[in-house]
Amino acid sequence: MFDTSKKQETAVLVGLINKNQDEEKIAEYLDELDFLADTAGAKILKRFTQRLEHPDSRTFVGSGKLNDIRNFVKENLVDIVIFDDELSPAQQRNLEKEIKTDKDQKVKVLDRTTLILDIFAARARTAHAKTQVELAQYQYLLPRLAKMWSHHDRIKGGIGMKGAGEKEIETDRRIVRDRIALLKERLVTIDKQMETQRKSRGELIRVALVGYTNVGKSTIMNMLSKSDVFAENKLFATLDTTVRKVVIENLPFLLSDTVGFIRKLPTTLVESFKSTLDEVREADILIHVVDISHTGFEDQINVVNQTLADIGASDKETILVFNKIDAFTFEQKEEDDLTPITKRNLSLEQLKKSWMSKLNSPCIFISATNKQNVDEFKQTLYNNIKELHQKRYPYNKFLY
Numbered sequence: 333m334f335d336t337s338k339k340q341e342t343a344v345l346v347g348l349i350n351k352n353q354d355e356e357k358i359a360e361y362l363d364e365l366d367f368l369a370d371t372a373g374a375k376i377l378k379r380f381t382q383r384l385e386h387p388d389s390r391t392f393v394g395s396g397k398l399n400d401i402r403n404f405v406k407e408n409l410v411d412i413v414i415f416d417d418e419l420s421p422a423q424q425r426n427l428e429k430e431i432k433t434d435k436d437q438k439v440k441v442l443d444r445t446t447l448i449l450d451i452f453a454a455r456a457r458t459a460h461a462k463t464q465v466e467l468a469q470y471q472y473l474l475p476r477l478a479k480m481w482s483h484h485d486r487i488k489g490g491i492g493m494k495g496a497g498e499k500e501i502e503t504d505r506r507i508v509r510d511r512i513a514l515l516k517e518r519l520v521t522i523d524k525q526m527e528t529q530r531k532s533r534g535e536l537i538r539v540a541l542v543g544y545t546n547v548g549k550s551t552i553m554n555m556l557s558k559s560d561v562f563a564e565n566k567l568f569a570t571l572d573t574t575v576r577k578v579v580i581e582n583l584p585f586l587l588s589d590t591v592g593f594i595r596k597l598p599t600t601l602v603e604s605f606k607s608t609l610d611e612v613r614e615a616d617i618l619i620h621v622v623d624i625s626h627t628g629f630e631d632q633i634n635v636v637n638q639t640l641a642d643i644g645a646s647d648k649e650t651i652l653v654f655n656k657i658d659a660f661t662f663e664q665k666e667e668d669d670l671t672p673i674t675k676r677n678l679s680l681e682q683l684k685k686s687w688m689s690k691l692n693s694p695c696i697f698i699s700a701t702n703k704q705n706v707d708e709f710k711q712t713l714y715n716n717i718k719e720l721h722q723k724r725y726p727y728n729k730f731l732y
């Protein structure tokens with residue numbers, strides 16, 4: 333989507349402040365949108381926010397704000413305007429028209445979903461991931477074409493003739509539907525192969541790393557398995573599932589690393605990544621990795637738990653691993669500071685205490701890059717796997 337052959341493309345971000353997302357939240361959400369845009373290769377010049385309970389049905393933001401955006405885009409020759417929420421086809425069309433000040437100006441209007449889909453498309457390596465992403469993209473497109481169609485229909489108002497534009501849309505819809513059917517067929521074949529592979533892995537306990545994107549899942553995978561899975565400070569570095577046989581002391585098990593989750597993950601993506609997520613669904617134990625250095629880590633935990641529930645994997649034995657303790661910072665309050673304590677004022681020790689008392693499953697605090705507390709983490713993992721192994725194979729004691 334972003335043209336990398338030319339100079340780096342520039343973009344502005346747009347988000348709404350309302351009762352679901354206050355000023356602090358929207359700042360954090362736009363940080364994330366900025367990170368997504370950066371991952372896709374764009375440079376953010378400015379953020380626009382507007383206090384609005386519901387998005388404007390025509391242009392997402394009100395006319396005053398739209399004017400500000402238009403002026404900024406014109407003055408700074410901005411290439412892309414990115415909205416933090418999904419745009420309806422009508423909003424997208426209106427915005428494309430209204431942000432331009434003259435007809436030769438090229439400004440792209442994107443929403444969060446398209447941005448995530450584009451990043452997935454650029455990052456997909458294997459045929460499996462590519463097929464899943466392409467399916468998600470077409471599924472996102474289809475209702476949009478359909479909506480355009482019904483919109484034309486209404487304007488036509490009962491006159492029996494079809495205009496050229498409508499025919500085109502009808503053809504487009506047929507092409508998209510055919511493509512979706514073909515991609516689904518392909519996925520069925522790939523899924524079968526993967527299912528056979530999973531079955532042939534035998535009786536080893538299966539552990540899956542799950543978590544928000546960029547929390548350090550692949551880094552932990554590499555640390556535990558001494559393998560070399562691609563890890564970097566970009567969102568969605570991992571799209572394909574990697575499975576490794578890992579041995580702690582003398583206990584072997586299977587460890588899988590998979591795609592990270594994110595707030596407002598497009599539903600079409602979750603749908604088409606079903607088979608990738610089977611690895612999570614079929615796991616015996618989940619390692620839920622959290623980036624404790626991120627100010628919104630609690631929200632991220634909730635997003636992950638919700639996504640796990642959505643894919644039917646919420647009631648699994650889970651080890652909560654707070655990673656990146658080396659990068660953790662907090663605002664220590666002075667003794668005479670009587671303003672109420674917020675989450676930002678809690679030290680690592682206080683957080684540890686509160687999480688440990690809150691959970692009845694294990695939780696560990698580590699730094700994967702600095703190798704802090706890694707032995708304790710491995711021991712916890714070992715104990716959990718061993719216990720499950722003994723339960724499942726009571727007569728098979730040779731492994732430990």
Ligand SMILES: Nc1nc2c(ncn2[C@@H]2O[C@H](COP(=O)(O)OP(=O)(O)OP(=O)(O)O)[C@@H](O)[C@H]2O)c(=O)[nH]1
Nearest residue numbers: 546547548549550551563564568569570592700701
């Ligand atoms: N400071 C610090 N950085 C870490 C730690 N663990 C991982 N990172 C960094 O965090 C970034 C993301 O790590 P990854 O392992 O790629 O994260 P991931 O969860 O696999 O990310 P996705 O595959 O994109 O979902 C990388 O730049 C890592 O070097 C840690 O303990 N401390």
Ligand SMILES: [Mg+2]
Nearest residue numbers: 549550569570
């Ligand atoms: Mg990864």
